[in-house]
Amino acid sequence: MNIRQTKNEKALTIAVEGRLDTMTAPELEEVLKNSLEGIEALTFDLEKLDYISSAGLRVLLSAQKTMNNQGTMKVLHANEIVMEIFEVTGFSDILTIE
16 A cells, blocks of 8 residues: 655645555554644545555544544545445445545
8 A cells, every 4th residue: 555645734635545454554544643733624535545444444434533623534536446335334424525
């Protein structure tokens, strides 16, 4: 999995590429832990994300809870496979997906 961060003042975009699963979720969790202070707008770009597991969903949910207290969070460019996982798990109702 590759993680690319782009910060613009109080906005942070995180692009995730590959698989977000049990093996890679801790890496994204660590990036978020070190990056969210002072951020008011968080965007996940999932254009190149091939798969997300329950471990990956937990990381997104945790980020959403954090951002509920300090700003907004949205998910961009989720492919059909990832969107189906969001819909089956109910995450499509929890997350702002564009």
